[in-house]
Amino acid sequence: MRQHHRTLRLLGSLLLVAAGAGVTAAAPARAAAPTPLDRVVPAPAAVHPGGSPYRITRGTHIRVDGSREARRVGEYLADLLRPSTGYRLPVTAHGDGGIRLRLTKGVSGPEGYRLDSSHRHLTISAGSPAGLFHGVQTLRQLLPPAVEKDSVQPGPWLVAGGTIEDAPRYGWRGAMLDVARHFLTVEEVKRYVDRLALYKFNKLHLHLSDDQGWRIAVDSWPRLAAYGGSTEVGGGPGGSYTKAQYREIVRYAASRHLEVVPEIDMPGHTHAALASYAELNCDGVAPPLYTGTEVGFSSLCVDKEVTYDFVDDVVREIAALTPGRHLHIGGDEAHSTSHADYVRFMDRVQPIVAKYGKTVVGWHQLTGAAPAEGALAQYWGLDGTSAEEKAQVARAARGGTGLILSPADRIYLDMKYTEDTPLGLSWAGYVEVRRSYDWDPGAYLPDVPASAVRGVEAPLWTETVENSAHVDYLAFPRLPGVAELGWSPAATHDWEDYRVRLAAQGPRWDALGIGYYRSPQVPWPAA
The missing domain is CATH 3.20.20.80 (Glycosidases)
Structure with a gap:
């Protein structure tokens, strides 16, 4: 598992280099590269990177199932994202695409969640409202630090492609x-x-x-x-x-x-x-x-x-x-x-x-x-x-x-x-x-x-x-x-890996x- 995380960090670094290759003004291209899925704190249980990133845009909706609990988490997420993105991000139970929050059976444990990110949509699935909420915190850390500001920021708001499957070690x-x-x-x-x-x-x-x-x-x-x-x-x-x-x-x-x-x-x-x-x-x-x-x-x-x-x-x-x-x-x-x-x-x-x-x-x-x-x-x-x-x-x-x-x-x-x-x-x-x-x-x-x-x-x-x-x-x-x-x-516990992820929390x-x-x-x- 430790080797797996180091490999992911290396892939993330190579992606950053590739993003800047052949570009005269390299800094903006590097800034646009999404945060690798394994760069969050706490370290997720399993990370499977791959595919195109998801982009939050002016037209993004937050789509929830019909439950009151999922809607509450959806409104919390919208309240987090609206000030910095400047987007409306309506929370709705209708349609497809966008950011989807789903309460469903089969996700690990009472606080576990699964996050799937692709070009078309980003889905957080969980067996409980707590799991959905924890998944939202992971999504939050996958977005640029400027998402935390209370005034409109330039973006872009990209989430790396792939899947996270996660659940806590302790209750x-x-x-x-x-x-x-x-x-x-x-x-x-x-x-x-x-x-x-x-x-x-x-x-x-x-x-x-x-x-x-x-x-x-x-x-x-x-x-x-x-x-x-x-x-x-x-x-x-x-x-x-x-x-x-x-x-x-x-x-x-x-x-x-x-x-x-x-x-x-x-x-x-x-x-x-x-x-x-x-x-x-x-x-x-x-x-x-x-x-x-x-x-x-x-x-x-x-x-x-x-x-x-x-x-x-x-x-x-x-x-x-x-x-x-x-x-x-x-x-x-x-x-x-x-x-x-x-x-x-x-x-x-x-x-x-x-x-x-x-x-x-x-x-x-x-x-x-x-x-x-x-x-x-x-x-x-x-x-x-x-x-x-x-x-x-x-x-x-x-x-x-x-x-x-x-x-x-x-x-x-x-x-x-x-x-x-x-x-x-x-x-x-x-x-x-x-x-x-x-x-x-x-x-x-x-x-x-x-x-x-x-x-x-x-x-x-x-x-x-x-x-x-x-x-x-x-x-x-x-x-x-x-x-x-x-x-x-x-198995994910590694000081050298952690100190790098922790440093990224500073901004x-x-x-x-x-x-x-x-x-x-x-x-x-x-x-």
């Missing part, structure tokens, strides 16, 4: 956004959702509570948001989402085929809640709000029955707002909770999550208790994590607990790239682009069966992150590599207004 391809340390607005979260959609992520994990802030309205405990959400790291004004705002985030993510996974971290990382309600503290005294960055000092009172009334109310209200299957209960760095109390707490709390129809997700420390049937554990350890802790996770995995891999020294997006990086932390080391990409989730943890790995997730903690520009700088260019780890077959990010770190490990095009 969990997530990104975590910490809105607790520094609050991010609804619009900032939606902006990140659009970044994730481009690379076929399907989970948005929102870290909604921590020591520094509580970010979601809970009607039965109103001071959580009103008081607990009133500040952030460094003492800024903080903020929180109303239920209507949270529903808007959930709706917007769903329109991009991402499931929102809300997290309420407990029993530790709970200082904002403890400051809001005195009765949640073992001594009945509410501490002052906290705006620092230390961890491990807070804990709900495991012995008090009001603690479980609190958890029940919070889980009930958030579950009612969240149509997705999963609810994250945190569970990490509970250093102020004894092991026995931690086990008792998780034994009480996991059934509450199940009572409201959700599947438990927890950080991998959950495996030190008894994970509920069907629970997922999110591993965030390092290469240097103790063998004992890794063995604990492996035992749980062999016992049926699914794993989401988020190793901090690989894909924590808040880690600095180098010691000179102006944002981020370095407690897990420096994480350059190659380090974040060059590992195999299926073989990462010893004694863990590959079947236990459900996927990968890239957390972005916000101790140093205050706005979308900061998010972009730390996420790019590492985020697409995590997407490829989650989507692409292991697209420029067009989208993404300010990214220009890693010296990547051969970026000259500005």
